[in-house]
Amino acid sequence: MNAAGMVEVVLPGKVEPEGLQVRRGAVPSAGPGQVVVRMEATGVSFAEQQMRRGRYYDQPPFPFVPGYDLVGTVAAAGEGVDPGLAGTRVAVLLKVGGWASHVVVDAADLVPVPDGIGAAEAETVVINGITAWQMLHRKARVRAGQTVLVHGANGGVGSVLVQLARAAGANVIGTASARHHAALREQGVAPIDYRTEDIPARVRELAPDGVDAVFDHVGGRSVVDSWRLLAPGGTLVAYGSASTRDDEGSKQWPVLKLLGRVWLWNALPNRRRACFFNVWAGRALNRGRFQDRLRADLTEVFEALRRGEITARIAAQLPLTQAAEAMRLAESGTVAGKVVLHA
Ligand SMILES: NC(=O)c1ccc[n+]([C@@H]2O[C@H](COP(=O)([O-])OP(=O)(O)OC[C@H]3O[C@@H](n4cnc5c(N)ncnc54)[C@H](OP(=O)(O)O)[C@@H]3O)[C@@H](O)[C@H]2O)c1
Numbered sequence: 001m002n003a004a005g006m007v008e009v010v011l012p013g014k015v016e017p018e019g020l021q022v023r024r025g026a027v028p029s030a031g032p033g034q035v036v037v038r039m040e041a042t043g044v045s046f047a048e049q050q051m052r053r054g055r056y057y058d059q060p061p062f063p064f065v066p067g068y069d070l071v072g073t074v075a076a077a078g079e080g081v082d083p084g085l086a087g088t089r090v091a092v093l094l095k096v097g098g099w100a101s102h103v104v105v106d107a108a109d110l111v112p113v114p115d116g117i118g119a120a121e122a123e124t125v126v127i128n129g130i131t132a133w134q135m136l137h138r139k140a141r142v143r144a145g146q147t148v149l150v151h152g153a154n155g156g157v158g159s160v161l162v163q164l165a166r167a168a169g170a171n172v173i174g175t176a177s178a179r180h181h182a183a184l185r186e187q188g189v190a191p192i193d194y195r196t197e198d199i200p201a202r203v204r205e206l207a208p209d210g211v212d213a214v215f216d217h218v219g220g221r222s223v224v225d226s227w228r229l230l231a232p233g234g235t236l237v238a239y240g241s242a243s244t245r246d247d248e249g250s251k252q253w254p255v256l257k258l259l260g261r262v263w264l265w266n267a268l269p270n271r272r273r274a275c276f277f278n279v280w281a282g283r284a285l286n287r288g289r290f291q292d293r294l295r296a297d298l299t300e301v302f303e304a305l306r307r308g309e310i311t312a313r314i315a316a317q318l319p320l321t322q323a324a325e326a327m328r329l330a331e332s333g334t335v336a337g338k339v340v341l342h343a
Pocket of ligand 1: 127
């Protein structure tokens with residue numbers, strides 16, 4: 001890659017992965033309060049898979065540069081930013097824009113990556129780690145001895161959630177395809193095959209009094225079952241609608257339906273609680289508070305990585321210019337862990 005220029009990958013519209021376009025240009029400069037981050041690692045998450053189908057509920061209009069998060073080093077600091085930041089390794093949560101060799105961001109959005117953690121390793125736990133951490137500790141407030149159900153226990157978010165829940169002393173039941181079950185058992189997780197087994201019946205066998213928390217990214221029928229599996233005092237955390245990824249029609253409708261269900265369940269007289277987790281919630285209302293929480297929680301995730309409580313699972317590392325291959329690989333369902341792109 002040309003070190004003197006900027007390279008980015010553009011999603012021009014609803015396309016197959018091969019339709020992604022590589023664009024080259026000048027390295028951008030930082031305005032007041034901003035920095036230029038030289039990307040070292042970004043990745044393919046479920047969001048990009050939905051975005052290329054035009055199915056992510058709040059994606060920008062095409063064309064745009066996708067890339068939910070990145071890890072890199074500060075290459076230049078704009079006016080009003082501590083010049084000493086140059087050379088620091090940082091993580092940034094973006095939603096879009098990360099698939100670029102250089103990215104301009106507000107300095108206040110940076111989260112330092114502690115020494116001893118590599119860029120690709122750190123990348124695997126940015127969006128996945130912050131989502132898992134906040135759902136577990138801020139939403140469900142899971143405690144030692146409780147039992148939780150994690151859907152997609154081998155996925156990007158799910159695998160971090162499982163490890164953080166085990167580190168917190170919880171018993172974990174996890175749904176996953178059968179090929180992941182041996183690895184899940186090794187982590188102390190009771191696996192259920194969501195493709196062939198009756199999930200509610202199996203969960204009731206394993207936890208006859210119900211579970212204390214369910215983390216559901218599947219939506220549709222699954223989230224109704226998830227609600228019913230809660231023990232008194234339990235919390236449902238819904239955070240996606242993976243089951244509608246390939247549907248036609250409004251991309252907002254599955255999420256609106258979920259929000260409606262959550263509202264209704266909470267309005268019923270009961271001792272259970274439901275919420276829809278959105279990692280961006282609260283940002284528009286109070287950006288400083290959002291940034292403080294993000295920094296504090298992601299730092300906890302990096303420390304858990306450093307302590308070995310969670311492991312970085314890298315499925316493959318490819319150059320940014322091979323984003324199409326990376327996306328194909330991530331969507332193939334044949335790999336475990338994050339497909340990481342490097343500059
Ligand atoms: N709300 C938020 O703020 C937020 C933030 C981050 C992510 N998310 C959402 O979280 C979800 C997961 O993202 P990710 O990047 O972790 O995706 P990922 O790595 O692709 O993992 C998804 C996992 O879902 C599993 N799966 C698919 N269909 C399933 C079903 N019917 N029942 C149970 N599991 C099923 C797959 O399991 P197998 O491989 O075992 O088949 C796969 O491991 C996405 O829907 C994403 O949009 C939401």
